[in-house]
């Protein structure tokens with residue numbers, strides 16, 4: 001069974017978890033990726049954003065949301081009035097999953113499976129426990145499945161704040177589209193407007 005649990009440190013804060021995650025072999029995704037991409041940001045952020053998995057650039061730099069999706073996300077957060085410096089950003093899955101069309105060619109993003117997503121979930125739960133955000137913003141289906149269950153659908157579950165399941169301290173969760181989906185969309189402007197509307201709703205509950 002795939003599971004990151006044996007690799008989690010018994011104690012320690014975010015830095016200890018980040019160091020331990022670098023050696024995680026809880027599922028096969030560590031094999032082909034450059035390295036683990038852990039979350040980063042304000043360790044006591046009121047808002048935690050959860051994406052899917054690192055992309056090509058994130059994998060090479062070892063940091064979440066440093067590529068095109070991250071640029072779009074920062075622009076949207078800024079327009080929604082959510083302070084960039086006060087957030088913590090991470091991903092549901094911490095290694096980059098990809099295929100290559102031909103050897104040596106461009107790496108093409110592949111969606112992580114539910115098994116891989118659930119295997120990696122202990123890292124995300126540890127980040128939640130340590131950061132203790134007031135609001136978790138779920139970006140897309142993979143993060144939604146990790147935090148809201150396997151039947152999560154962006155189309156029906158987005159835009160409405162709700163209590164984070166299994167959270168006893170009143171943490172809220174709000175789902176929206178993934179910034180990469182905005183970049184890929186045919187009607188990019190409409191989808192960006194939807195992302196922005198959801199982020200404004202998020203800003204309103206803070």
Ligand code: URA
Nearest residue numbers: 051052053055064065
């Ligand atoms: N997409 C994600 O979900 N996460 C990143 O860090 C980059 C792109």
Ligand code: SF4
Nearest residue numbers: 024026027030095120
């Ligand atoms: Fe561990 Fe997650 Fe990487 Fe799999 S994707 S090896 S569970 S850190």
